[in-house]
Amino acid sequence: MFRSVNLKNTRAAVFCAIGALLLAAVCFFALRPSTPDTVTINGESVSLRVEDEEDAERFLTACGYEKPEFLFENEITVPKHWNETYTRYNELQRQQGFDLAPFKGKPAKEYVYFVADARNATVLVSGNRIIAAHVCSCDGSEMRMIL
Numbered sequence: 001m002f003r004s005v006n007l008k009n010t011r012a013a014v015f016c017a018i019g020a021l022l023l024a025a026v027c028f029f030a031l032r033p034s035t036p037d038t039v040t041i042n043g044e045s046v047s048l049r050v051e052d053e054e055d056a057e058r059f060l061t062a063c064g065y066e067k068p069e070f071l072f073e074n075e076i077t078v079p080k081h082w083n084e085t086y087t088r089y090n091e092l093q094r095q096q097g098f099d100l101a102p103f104k105g106k107p108a109k110e111y112v113y114f115v116a117d118a119r120n121a122t123v124l125v126s127g128n129r130i131i132a133a134h135v136c137s138c139d140g141s142e143m144r145m146i147l
Contacts (some may be wrong), residue, residue: 017054039097048130056111057122065121068113080105093132096147103131
């Protein structure tokens with residue numbers, strides 16, 4: 001009923017297994033979601049690449065915030081496990097074309113600026129790309145999309 005297979009050429013079997021693993025790795029990396037390189041704001045293509053606070057400031061200026069004042073930069077980790085607040089925050093980000101889900105548990109930089117009307121603008125960056133952005137009142141009572 002059952003037959004055992006005697007592999008005469010183990011070298012061929014090893015090469016086939018390695019080939020299958022390489023193909024699986026290529027498919028995994030090719031099909032995983034990626035963040036966009038640009039976003040269209042007021043009809044103009046704006047880069048989402050950020051190397052430093054000046055690049056984040058240029059992004060905010062393109063979003064219509066005149067003379068953002070840099071406050072601080074902070075190293076954070078996007079939480080692996082989200083509570084209801086973080087789930088709602090990600091929904092806000094998804095509405096403007098970002099998604100934090102692929103960055104769960106990963107490090108990011110947070111650039112915070114003071115903008116007009118007693119508001120702070122925050123830009124989150126991972127892998128030199130903007131992964132989230134929002135504007136909130138300085139007292140934290142209101143948060144909204146930046147785009």
